[in-house]
Amino acid sequence: MEPTGDLLTALDAVLGDTSGAELQRxxxxxxxxxxxxxLPGEVLDSPAAARAYAAYRMPATSAAVRAALQATFGPAPGAEGDGGWRAPRTLLDVGGGxxxxxxxxxxxxPGLTAATVLDRSQDALALGRELAARGPAGPVRDATFTPGRIGAELPAADLVTMAYVxxxxxxxxxxxxxxxxxxxxxxxxxxxxxAGHRRVLEARAVLVGRGFRVVAPCPHDLGCPLDVPGDWCHFAARLPRSSRHRQAKGGTLGWEDEKxxxxxxxxxxAGPGPGRIVRHPYLRKGLVELTVxxxxxxxxxxxxxxxxxxxxxxxxxxxxxxxxPPED
Ligand SMILES: C[S@@+](CC[C@H](N)C(=O)[O-])C[C@H]1O[C@@H](n2cnc3c(N)ncnc32)[C@H](O)[C@@H]1O
Structure with missing residues (x-):
């Protein structure tokens, strides 16, 4: 399960005075x-909408990004100062909400020292700042939340993330x-x-066309074998739900899987990545079946x-x- 404890604590503190019924609405x-x-239009268009997004979606989107970053940079990413692509020092999160x-x-x-969150929603940015002020010391607490529209020139960074945007x-x-x-x-x-997978494939094609190499989840830069009708490449990040999160979702389970x-x-x-398990492994007596x-x-x-x-x-x-096969 993705440990999003710090974030859930900050959300509880900041959203503490919002009623469960209001969040659900x-x-x-x-x-x-x-x-x-x-296209959803401008959704995070008020402080209340930003609060609902933070309660309802932020822990899950954050857990998904975390799982994607772990797969990209490995269980032990490079340390600050090793200078390689596996140790980014600066982050730009576009449409970061x-x-x-x-x-x-x-x-x-661990090597991240500076981060910028760029978004068109002033309300999302203001709430993001408030949450980050309660975050761990370092890039979260020191992050810059910048108003900006996609389409304008973007600042350069070692790592750019675009999540659910x-x-x-x-x-x-x-x-x-x-x-x-x-x-x-x-x-x-x-x-x-x-539809999400199709947009990912579209982005992948643009990146490969610009000379980037695919690091994860694919073991190659070629066509995707899951780009076929009725199938798509996706994964799941399991995350704990706080009671506030359960109220916003109207659910009772203590966890959820974000696909x-x-x-x-x-x-x-980067060399070509390893193969990847693309379905839940199937365990039978004395046998494990993997789809790779x-x-x-x-x-x-x-x-x-x-x-x-x-x-x-x-x-x-x-x-x-x-x-x-597992990496050494
Ligand atoms: C679904 S939210 C995702 C937020 C965040 N990345 C996350 O994963 O939780 C999409 C975000 O994209 C932002 N956005 C959409 N279109 C944008 C644009 N043209 N310029 C800047 N931000 C935009 C929205 O304001 C919103 O915060």
Whole structure:
């Protein structure tokens, strides 16, 4: 489960005086705006809408970005000063809203020293600032929240994240944004739906066309074998729900799974990535069945039996979204 504890604590403190009924009403409005394929328009257009977004969506979007960053930079990303693409020092989060990706990046990247969250919604930025002031010392607390519109020139950064934002842009603006980013590494995260996956593939094509190499989740830069009718590449990040989060969602479970699609690409000296488990592993007595996306582009089923010793133990411990074969 993604440990989003610091963020949930800050949300509880900042949203403490919003009633559960009010959050549910506002969250229902957000759901209506984001449902379907139509562009949602300007959704975070009031302090109340920003608060509902933070209660209802921010922990989940942050957990999805965190999982994508972990897959991109590895369990032990480079430390500050090693200078490689795996140790970004500066972050620009485009369409960053209340700052979910900022919290995720700070948790995953120990070398991060400076971060900027750019968004058109003053209300989302104001709430993002308020939350970040209660965050851990370092890039979260020191982050800059900047008003800005996608389409204007973007500042350069080692790492650029774009989470759940392409869905809000028309196709030309989506391609224009990905084409204009100035970064060593770009991570795009979208909802784990067929439409979200299509937007991720579109961004991936633009990045590859600009000379970036795909680092995750794909083990290659070629065509996606899951780009077929009725299928799509997506993963899940499990996160705990606070009581406020449960109120906003009108749910009772203590956790939720956020489904997401993503792509990470870099200009740095990255080799081709490992294969990746693209479905929940299926465990049977003495056997683990894995569905793996691998090179050359293709999906294959691997059955690992108990007789395979170490490989079996690795398969038993492996999860949806993990690399396969396991990295050393
Ligand atoms: C669904 S929210 C995602 C927020 C955040 N990235 C996250 O993952 O929680 C989409 C964000 O994109 C911003 N946005 C949409 N179109 C924009 C534009 N043209 N310029 C700047 N921000 C934009 C919205 O204001 C909103 O904060």
């Amino acid at each position: 506002l969250a229902a409005r957000l759901t209506a705006a984001y449902r379907g394929d139509a 209340t700052g979910g990706a900022l919290w995720a990046a700070a948790a995953v990247l 392409l869905a809000e842009l028309p196709p030309d603006a989506r391609r224009g944004l990905v084409g204009a980013v100035r970064a060593d590494t770009v991570v795009v995260v979208e909802p784990g739906t067929p 997401f699609s993503y792509v990470a690409a870099t200009r740095g000296p 996306c691998d090179r050359p582009p293709g999906i294959s089923r691997r059955t690992v039996s108990k007789r395979q010793g170490t490989t079996y133990r690795a398969a038993r411990d492996a999860g949806w979204g993990d690399p396969w």
